Amino acid sequence: MAEQVRDVVERYVKLVGSGPTEEIVNLYAADATVEDPIGTPIKHGHAEIREFYEVLGKLDRETELKVETVRIAGNHAAFMFTIVTKFGDQSFTLMPIDVMEFNDEGKIINMRAYWSPEDMSSQAV
Amino acid sequence: MAEQVRDVVERYVKLVGSGPTEEIVNLYAADATVEDPIGTPIKHGHAEIREFYEVLGKLDRETELKVETVRIAGNHAAFMFTIVTKFGDQSFTLMPIDVMEFNDEGKIINMRAYWSPEDMSSQAV
Numbered sequence: 614m615a616e617q618v619r620d621v622v623e624r625y626v627k628l629v630g631s632g633p634t635e636e637i638v639n640l641y642a643a644d645a646t647v648e649d650p651i652g653t654p655i656k657h658g659h660a661e662i663r664e665f666y667e668v669l670g671k672l673d674r675e676t677e678l679k680v681e682t683v684r685i686a687g688n689h690a691a692f693m694f695t696i697v698t699k700f701g702d703q704s705f706t707l708m709p710i711d712v713m714e715f716n717d718e719g720k721i722i723n724m725r726a727y728w729s730p731e732d733m734s735s736q737a738v
Numbered sequence: 739m740a741e742q743v744r745d746v747v748e749r750y751v752k753l754v755g756s757g758p759t760e761e762i763v764n765l766y767a768a769d770a771t772v773e774d775p776i777g778t779p780i781k782h783g784h785a786e787i788r789e790f791y792e793v794l795g796k797l798d799r800e801t802e803l804k805v806e807t808v809r810i811a812g813n814h815a816a817f818m819f820t821i822v823t824k825f826g827d828q829s830f831t832l833m834p835i836d837v838m839e840f841n842d843e844g845k846i847i848n849m850r851a852y853w854s855p856e857d858m859s860s861q862a863v
């Protein structure tokens with residue numbers, strides 16, 4: 614189970630950086646929930662989850678997972694990664710901690726992201 | 739709220755490294771739960787939580803919180819820290835990711851820890 618969970622985490626972070634959106638959606642179970650960041654409205658099911666990630670798909674962005682920051686406990690994972698997005702002449706860097714729970718098929722059944730706007734830094738590119 | 743949450747996280751990690759146990763227990767609400775690591779039996783309430791941390795209190799140990807790995811979203815926090823314990827001529831290093839939820843008084847109402855035995859490394863001291 615741990616290897617399967619780690620593999621999905623690695624694929625997730627890579628896909629968040631490059632897409633396609635549909636492959637991100639397919640990492641989730643049909644009735645999964647996403648709360649990113651915690652405190653915002655929860656997305657429920659593939660249609661709402663797709664809508665959430667489609668916004669990302671329109672951005673010039675890249676991601677990096679530091680493998681040493683993935684922690685797995687049974688069918689749960691917590692991990693930190695970096696996402697850099699570019700808007701015009703600014704780049705925005707965010708390193709959230711995401712937690713995920715998986716079902717026995719290795720699909721994500723819920724994801725919650727820990728970050729706040731203060732964790733985002735910007736710089737000219 | 740974010741400052742209060744960050745302060746409790748910093749105090750928590752420091753106390754886990756040095757005690758006393760009772761001050762750790764007092765960071766928790768009376769009916770709080772602890773699941774460390776996820777998948778093990780959940781401790782519920784101050785008595786069970788005290789029993790859990792008393793084991794730590796008997797060990798020669800130290801902790802370090804890297805402040806750059808604390809992420810706060812509303813009344814939730816996720817953070818990674820290092821705990822090193824010594825048994826005889828061996829030291830054991832673990833860097834879990836813990837997540838906590840807080841009530842409006844800044845008390846922890848639940849904690850869950852993401853790690854597995856494979857994340858622990860040992861070395862001679």
